[in-house]
Every structure is written in structure tokens, then in C-alpha cells.
Amino acid sequence: MEPRVRRPLVVTILMVLTAVGGVLGSLVGLGLVAGLIDPATVGAQGPDGAAIPASVAGVGVLAYALLGWSFAYGAWMHRRWGWTAGLVLWVVSGLSDALAALLGYLPPANAVVQVLIAVALIIYWFRPSVKAAFGRS
Numbered sequence: 001m002e003p004r005v006r007r008p009l010v011v012t013i014l015m016v017l018t019a020v021g022g023v024l025g026s027l028v029g030l031g032l033v034a035g036l037i038d039p040a041t042v043g044a045q046g047p048d049g050a051a052i053p054a055s056v057a058g059v060g061v062l063a064y065a066l067l068g069w070s071f072a073y074g075a076w077m078h079r080r081w082g083w084t085a086g087l088v089l090w091v092v093s094g095l096s097d098a099l100a101a102l103l104g105y106l107p108p109a110n111a112v113v114q115v116l117i118a119v120a121l122i123i124y125w126f127r128p129s130v131k132a133a134f135g136r137s
Contacts, residue, residue, distance in 0.1 A: 005132045028058075
């Protein structure tokens, strides 16, 4: 068994934030699916003010939370697939923010900042120290 490479601090911070987001996302997603949360209260409404159906919003939030949980677990356990889960998470985040802005669900200025953050994380993800932490070369 080869020794584990030390996890970079930024990866640890992202792992913790994503795990917390996964918990909160799971609660919100379940609340939406169960009809306990109005989609409009969590910003799930279109540019015309019409709310997205709670079940649709809930399933989307739960799927994103599951992806976050997958990354957090993979990063915690230094799994090779954890690196891929992180990459998918950052790509999905950037693309969903861009799409939300194009459809009018997110103000363009917010989307630009969020997409730039996702791009920065994707670039960071390919650093040798990050890849090594996940057993990738």
C-alpha cells in the first residue's frame, strides 16, 4: 500500500464546504419534493415570476447535493474517482450558472462571477499537487 499524498488545503476547504452544501441541499431538496418548501422562497422562479414546480426543483437540488456528497466523500477518502467527481461538479456548476443566466433565472453579473469561479476551480483541479492527492499523475 503506497502512502497517501497530503491533501492540499484548498481541496480540504472545498471538501468541507461541499459537504455542508450537500447537507443543506439535501434538506432543501427533500423539503421541495415533500411540498414543505415553496420553490419561490429558494429562488426557484423564472424571469416571469412563475415558480418552477417544487418536484422538479427538488429533484434538481437533490441531484446536485448527491454530486457534492460524492465529491466530498471521494476527497475525504483520497479516491481516484473523487477527482473526477470534483471536476464534474465544477463543470456542472459553471454550465448551470451560465444556462440560468441565459434563461433569466440568474442576474448576468452574478452568473459571470460564478462561472469565473468555476473556471478557476477547473484550472486549479489540474494542478499536479491536486491530482497527486487523488492518486492521479
